[in-house]
Amino acid sequence: MNQLHHDDGGTRGSLTSADRIARSLGWLSIGLGVAELAAPRLLARSLGLEGKERLIRAYGAREMVSGVGALSANPAPAIWSRAGGDALDLATLARGLKADGGRRRNVGIAMAAVAGIAAIDIACASMLTAQNRRPKTGGLRDYSGRSGFPQPPEAMRGKAARVAAQPSAVMPQMQPA
Amino acid sequence: MKALVWHGKKDIRYETVPDPEIEEPRDAIIKVTACAICGSDLHLFHNMIPGMEPGDVVGHEFMGEVIEVGPENKALRKGDRIVVPFTIICGECDQCRRGNFSVCERSNRNKDVADKIFGHRTAGLFGYTHLTGGYQGGQAEYVRIPFADKTHVKIPDGLSDEQVLFLGDIFPTGWQAAIQCDIEPTDTVAIWGAGPVGQMAIRSAILLGAKQVVAIDNLPERLSMAAAGGAITINFDDESVIERLNELTDGKGPEKCIDAVGMEAHATATLDSVYDRVKQAAMLETDRPHVLREMIYVCRPAGILSIPGVYAGLIDKLPFGMLMNKGLTVRTGQTHVNRWTSELLSLIADGQIDPSFVITHRGDLADGPDMYRMFENKQDSCIKVVLRP
Numbered sequence: 031m032n033q034l035h036h037d038d039g040g041t042r043g044s045l046t047s048a049d050r051i052a053r054s055l056g057w058l059s060i061g062l063g064v065a066e067l068a069a070p071r072l073l074a075r076s077l078g079l080e081g082k083e084r085l086i087r088a089y090g091a092r093e094m095v096s097g098v099g100a101l102s103a104n105p106a107p108a109i110w111s112r113a114g115g116d117a118l119d120l121a122t123l124a125r126g127l128k129a130d131g132g133r134r135r136n137v138g139i140a141m142a143a144v145a146g147i148a149a150i151d152i153a154c155a156s157m158l159t160a161q162n163r164r165p166k167t168g169g170l171r172d173y174s175g176r177s178g179f180p181q182p183p184e185a186m187r188g189k190a191a192r193v194a195a196q197p198s199a200v201m202p203q204m205q206p207a
Numbered sequence: 208m209k210a211l212v213w214h215g216k217k218d219i220r221y222e223t224v225p226d227p228e229i230e231e232p233r234d235a236i237i238k239v240t241a242c243a244i245c246g247s248d249l250h251l252f253h254n255m256i257p258g259m260e261p262g263d264v265v266g267h268e269f270m271g272e273v274i275e276v277g278p279e280n281k282a283l284r285k286g287d288r289i290v291v292p293f294t295i296i297c298g299e300c301d302q303c304r305r306g307n308f309s310v311c312e313r314s315n316r317n318k319d320v321a322d323k324i325f326g327h328r329t330a331g332l333f334g335y336t337h338l339t340g341g342y343q344g345g346q347a348e349y350v351r352i353p354f355a356d357k358t359h360v361k362i363p364d365g366l367s368d369e370q371v372l373f374l375g376d377i378f379p380t381g382w383q384a385a386i387q388c389d390i391e392p393t394d395t396v397a398i399w400g401a402g403p404v405g406q407m408a409i410r411s412a413i414l415l416g417a418k419q420v421v422a423i424d425n426l427p428e429r430l431s432m433a434a435a436g437g438a439i440t441i442n443f444d445d446e447s448v449i450e451r452l453n454e455l456t457d458g459k460g461p462e463k464c465i466d467a468v469g470m471e472a473h474a475t476a477t478l479d480s481v482y483d484r485v486k487q488a489a490m491l492e493t494d495r496p497h498v499l500r501e502m503i504y505v506c507r508p509a510g511i512l513s514i515p516g517v518y519a520g521l522i523d524k525l526p527f528g529m530l531m532n533k534g535l536t537v538r539t540g541q542t543h544v545n546r547w548t549s550e551l552l553s554l555i556a557d558g559q560i561d562p563s564f565v566i567t568h569r570g571d572l573a574d575g576p577d578m579y580r581m582f583e584n585k586q587d588s589c590i591k592v593v594l595r596p
Contacts, residue, residue: 043220044252044576098488103216103253104474164586171567171588173432178410178564183437188392188416189559190550 048157052109055154056100058147059093059112066090076136078129085122089115106158109151116148209596210264210347211575216254221573224264227343227351232279235355237289241368242269242345244575244582244592245376246402246469247517251335252579255470255493256519258320258336267293267333268376269345270368273355282356289359290374291345291352292544295331298357309541314354315340329541346575348596360548363556369563369593370555373407377591378562379547381407381467384515386547387538388463390415395456397421397505398438399498400467401429403591404515406565408465409436414560417463421455423448425473428588432565443476452505460507469516470494479524486523493520503530514539565591572596 066073067090070083079086092115099108123144126137179186210224227236245268250256270290273283283289295314296303302310314331315321321328321338331353334344342353352358362371381404388396396412398405401424412420413436422433423441430440441451452461472495474484479497486492502512503526512535530537554560567590570578578592 041220041222042573042576043214043218044579045214045218046580049217095488102488103255161580162584164584169588170428173428173567173588173590174435176432176564177435177437178406178560178562179413179436180558180561183413183435186410186559187413187437190411190414190554191390191392191416 046157046161048154048161049105051150051154052100052105052158055109055112055147055151056097056105059097059100063090063093063097066093076133077123077140078126078133078137079122082122082125089119089122104162106155106162109155109158113148113151113155116144116151119144120148208348209572210343211266211572211579213251213259213263213265214261217252219252219265219576219579221575224262224343224347227349229275229277230351231353232277233354233356234277235273235280235283235352235359236275237271237291237350237352238274239269239271239345239348239350239596240288241271241372242266242347242572242594242596243372243376244268244346244578244594246404248334248579249583250470250517250519252583253471256336256517258338258341260337260341263334263337263341264343264347265334266344266346267335268372269333269350270362270372270375271350274349276355280356283359283361287359288362290362290371290548291333291350292358292360292374292379292548293333293335293376294541294544295333295340295342295353295358296545297354303357306543306546308543308545314358317341332541346572346594348572357545360545360552362552366556367563369566370561371552372593373403373562373565374548374551374555375544376542377403377565378407378551379544380404380515380542381409382411382547382551383542384408384465384467384513385411385415385417387513388412388415388465388511390417390463392416393418394463395419395421395452395461396463396465397423397452397461397502398465398467399423399502400469400516401426401433401438401440402467403565405429405465405467406432406436406590407562408467408515409433409438410560412463412465413437414554419455421452421461425476426585429590432590435564443473448501449505456507460505460510462507462510464502464506464510464512466498466502466512466514466516468498470496470518472497483523492523494518494522496522496525499525503533503535506533506535508533509535511536511538515542566593568592570594 066086070086096108096112123141208226212220273287276283294309296308296311297313300312311330315328318328331340333342394417396417401422420438422438425444483495572594581589
């Protein structure tokens with residue numbers, strides 16, 4: 031067949047930048063979650079949080095849940111939960127500031143990273159919430175004039191009842207080939 | 208040509224794809240004049256239906272003008288104006304001859320996979336999963352119609368595109384949902400979901416003579432349209448669905464219940480929906496069957512449950528014992544579109560109903576990605592979108 035249409039080559043898509051960021055954050059969550067679940071001792075040692083391995087594992091589980099949510103069709107709640115989780119992470123990491131030398135530096139780097147990610151989480155969650163928002167009451171249209179019928183519904187009641195009266199309506203007989 | 212193309216979750220793009228060609232002797236190619244976004248397109252948009260592939264052209268509610276026909280297609284000619292049923296039918300197999308068009312035995316070209324997944328194959332569908340053939344859809348400038356000598360509804364002059372477009376899906380889907388209820392003049396028909404299919408089911412139940420029709424939703428604009436069609440409305444944010452339905456039926460429950468919601472019931476409205484959402488996220492359940500549970504609970508014993516809403520796979524905590532002991536009848540399935548189109552076209556032509564009442568938004572095909580977002584989020588009181596390529 032010949033070319034049917036000369037297009038302008040333009041492409042438009044439904045995926046927004048907030049959706050893309052949410053997906054990246056979702057995979058980041060899952061990656062962090064795996065690390066926290068699989069290697070809590072290593073993380074605790076490097077951050078001066080010895081004795082907090084169980085807590086780190088719990089945070090890993092939290093990250094996994096957030097990650098799965100962030101990859102779902104409605105990621106906004108999961109990204110907001112990530113922002114809350116960031117606050118918990120910062121509070122926990124702050125305990126590591128009491129550690130010495132290199133480990134204290136590690137904690138500082140980790141806190142800076144979490145703070146940066148927290149800013150991205152909050153920005154992303156705000157964008158998702160805004161793009162999905164619909165008015166609760168104001169601005170809604172009233173479709174009470176759209177019956178589709180030529181007369182009031184009461185006058186249309188049963189106008190096609192003859193079809194329902196046919197026994198073949200639900201399970202028709204086989205037609206000849 | 209240009210088309211709306213699926214690339215993954217929430218990722219529909221308006222982009223260039225190869226032009227369709229005649230592949231089989233019974234084919235036709237149409238130039239699309241109007242197409243719609245259907246609620247089940249949102250299941251694809253949310254990647255809830257398995258078997259989609261990046262690059263698939265979506266859309267299964269469309270119509271247009273025939274511009275090319277295959278050599279063995281004697282039923283259509285260039286210039287014919289047709290609505291295309293979303294179920295592709297051969298018209299000759301055992302199921303087609305019984306009128307069970309949505310389970311045509313020949314139109315699903317991936318029938319080997321479908322046989323394994325479903326036990327037995329179902330019909331090919333446009334713009335849907337590869338489990339139903341992976342046929343390119345109608346949100347496009349042009350579409351190839353397989354088995355086009357049977358897979359069409361010819362439209363007479365004098366009817367506008369918007370009057371007849373929904374013969375391809377939502378009107379016969381709502382109609383079949385009501386027909387499956389065996390409606391009697393004493394019946395109360397309760398309909399969950401006042402989206403486009405729910406709206407059509409409401410009008411169908413009225414036309415078929417139900418004593419009272421009750422529509423259940425939480426969106427005021429949809430409930431206002433439901434009331435316009437003759438339904439008593441229940442906003443589940445404001446009142447108990449069970450209590451109100453029992454109150455409307457002298458404590459006996461509705462005789463007939465229609466699920467026009469399907470697999471993506473409101474995720475936070477009830478405890479069981481939250482449970483389903485969590486299991487869904489953990490990939491332990493595919494669908495959220497809150498409406499099925501509520502219907503089984505509230506339906507009058509010996510009543511009928513009619514399920515046009517789409518379900519994809521596995522559901523959990525379905526009270527089957529309640530269903531059995533109450534003696535409920537369940538009728539469901541994709542729509543046997545061609546079984547109903549002759550009657551419905553007559554109703555439209557006779558002026559008994561104008562299905563275009565449901566259209567709230569119109570746009571160009573290029574607006575499609577934005578319209579998907581708007582429809583998904585129910586923004587701007589959006590109920591039904593019609594696009595023109």
